[in-house]
Amino acid sequence: MLEQRLAARANPVDRCEVCGNHYEKAFHIVTSASDADRVFDCFECAIHALAPRCHHCGCRIIGHGQEVAGVIFCCAHCAREGADEWVDEASRESFPASDPPAYGRRREGGRIGWIVLWLLGIPIPVLLLLYFLRGCT
Numbered sequence: 382m383l384e385q386r387l388a389a390r391a392n393p394v395d396r397c398e399v400c401g402n403h404y405e406k407a408f409h410i411v412t413s414a415s416d417a418d419r420v421f422d423c424f425e426c427a428i429h430a431l432a433p434r435c436h437h438c439g440c441r442i443i444g445h446g447q448e449v450a451g452v453i454f455c456c457a458h459c460a461r462e463g464a465d466e467w468v469d470e471a472s473r474e475s476f477p478a479s480d481p482p483a484y485g486r487r488r489e490g491g492r493i494g495w496i497v498l499w500l501l502g503i504p505i506p507v508l509l510l511l512y513f514l515r516g517c518t
Contacts, residue, residue: 395422399421399429407420408420435454435455447459
């Protein structure tokens, strides 16, 4: 079996199965789901053919994503929106209670930014409007 794959790869110019380009530096991928040898000329084509789609927004998931009851989502936001029950395993298990993630520090930087805008002379009603339009973050 391995000899057959190596013989098939000996072709100096392979054709990408997504875009059809002939490329001498194409690469082969064999997934555990199927024993087929798939040929791509770039990572973009490989992602287009192999990466799962988010169940909520439909984007391609490049990375771990979030899986809820066998359904894959690209991020925590889509998992919350698209799943009935969702638990953020990363925030619950990855960080000990004594060392929480630095989310608060990032929010403090945003508060300082609003104060700087106010000091520059932007009226408070305009700042409030921008605050609510951004989603209160």
